[in-house]
Amino acid sequence: MANPLSADKLTSIYRQYKQDTAYIAGWLSDKSAQCGHQTTAKRENAASAQPRLKGKARKLAKENAKAGGSKGAADASPEYTIRVSDFIPMATSIARFTPSIQVPVGLGKLFSRAITERRRVGDWFNSPHNESPDEDDSSHAHFIDVLQQAHDILRPLIASAPRKHERRTAKASATEQVPLQNAFDGLTVDETPDHEEYPNSGESTIEEVKKLPAVTPVGIVHEEWEIEAEFFFAIQSFLLEIKRIRKTITKVWKRYASTGYDLVVATVSTNTAIELVRQAELELEHLITRPRKYPAGDYPV
Structure with missing residues (x-):
């Protein structure tokens, strides 16, 4: 067993x-x-938007840059920075422009995934079996509201993807040409379903995101209270990942306890889990922007 x-x-x-x-x-x-829209972009701040990395954190950052994801602005150093307050005015200027601009389906999926994931992490952290911190949830919901409003503004312009029967016809033709296929190639793992978001777009897959064109790398500047909200969201995400790893390891050992089989798998999985957590700690320090009152010297990962 793998x-x-x-x-x-x-x-x-x-x-x-x-x-x-x-x-x-x-x-x-x-x-x-x-x-023709002009934002409050600042180019002089872009150089300081990314922290300098050393040792394993620097190596891990390079590996992450090769891992893929949204093209263009994901891992490259930002050429300039914008503020969260720019999102809605930018979306409004695009929606009002004539002739109409076609918004790719993949962009809508990024909006949906970002909003859904942030809400999911918040719901898990605030669930009854977790001890929720005594803090105002409005700061955590602020960026979700900004993303949701920008998404709603652009939604009428989002291009329609091929309908289900068109996709199935194309898939059938491809199957006739290539008779031997891996049955699992079409599966999408951990993708947020967006059928309710785009009822006319057919089956949404990661391919829509891969088709997105490259964009100018842009850094997002947050106010201090926004930085703190992002900081705790990052920590909550990290804790949720640890919970998922623990759940997987527990299942493996329970299977071994009940059957007496797969001891090697349980052992290797446990060692892998330890290494994954170590890597996640290094990555978290690379990804987060720390609020002034939570310096790394006093609050290490």
């Missing part, structure tokens, strides 16, 4: 969220500029 934990298959919730929101920011910035 090891159920694999470093190349474990996707960081917060890393994916950062990639998605970075691409959204880059796309909005590029398209709104084409529409």
Whole structure:
């Protein structure tokens, strides 16, 4: 039996969220500029938007850059920065522009995935079996509201994807040409379903995201209270990932306890889990922007 934990298959919730929101920011910035909209962008801040990395954290960052994700703005150094307050005005300028601009389905999926994941992490953290911190949830919901409003503004312009019967016809033709196929090639793992978001778009897959064009790398500047909200969201995401790893390891050992089989798998999975957590710690320190009152010296990962 294969090891159920694999470093190349474990996707960081917060890393994916950062990639998605970075691409959204880059796309909005590029398209709104084409529409004549001027933002409060600051180029002089871009050089300091990314922290300098050393040792294993630097190596891990390079590996993450090769891992894929949304193209263009995900991992590259930002050329300039914009503020969260720019999102809605940029989306509005795009929606009002004539002739109408076609918004790709993949961008809508990034919006949906980022909003859904942030809400999911928040719901898990605030569930009855977890001890919720005594803090105002409004700061955590602020960026979700911004993303949701921008998404709603652009929704009428989102291009329609091929309908289900068209996809099935194309898939049938491909099957006739290539009779031997891996039955699992078409599966999408851990993708947020968006049929309710785009009822006319057919089956949404990761291919729609891969088709997105490259955009100018843009950094998102947050106010201090927004930085703190992002900081705790990153920590909550990290804790949820740890919970998922623990759940997997528990299942493996319970199977061994009940059957007496797969001791090697249980052992290897446990060792893999330990290494995954160590890598996740290094990655978290690379991804987060720390609030002033939570310096790394006093609050290490």
